[in-house]
Amino acid sequence: MGKPLHLTIVSIVFALILSGCGGSDRPDTSISVTMTDFAFLPNTLTVPTGEEITLSVANNGAVAHNFMIMKLGYDIGSHGHVGEEEHAHAYWQQEQLEAGETTQSTFTAPGEVGEYQIVCGVAGHLEAGMVGKLVVVAAP
Numbered sequence: 492m493g494k495p496l497h498l499t500i501v502s503i504v505f506a507l508i509l510s511g512c513g514g515s516d517r518p519d520t521s522i523s524v525t526m527t528d529f530a531f532l533p534n535t536l537t538v539p540t541g542e543e544i545t546l547s548v549a550n551n552g553a554v555a556h557n558f559m560i561m562k563l564g565y566d567i568g569s570h571g572h573v574g575e576e577e578h579a580h581a582y583w584q585q586e587q588l589e590a591g592e593t594t595q596s597t598f599t600a601p602g603e604v605g606e607y608q609i610v611c612g613v614a615g616h617l618e619a620g621m622v623g624k625l626v627v628v629a630a631p
């Protein structure tokens with residue numbers, strides 16, 4: 492006889508709530524992203540305005556990827572194409588990262604509060620689902 496089902500469900504829900512803490516909804520100056528074929532994990536990152544951000548990226552995929560933050564208000568959509576024009580509207584982007592590699596870099600968070608789109612700049616990857624969000628909130 493195991494635990495009654497409703498208790499098991501309560502435990503699962505509680506564990507999910509706990510694991511939500513310390514996640515991506517609080518601003519952090521040190522953020523980590525894992526890239527897969529074809530997603531960013533987590534796909535929402537929260538940083539404070541104007542701070543220097545340390546970004547650690549691991550490419551767990553089988554192909555090269557890159558991490559590109561678009562300028563505020565420039566949203567390619569979730570199935571758009573990343574071409575030359577889109578690259579010109581990047582706020583910041585990291586050099587392409589080969590499969591299996593990790594890297595760390597820094598950038599200055601935008602000074603303007605808002606939601607900035609994150610995309611993979613490698614052709615075809617945004618269409619495949621490599622899209623995310625950088626939420627910039629007022630620095631404490």
Ligand SMILES: [Cu+2]
Nearest residue numbers: 556611613616
């Ligand atoms: Cu990619």
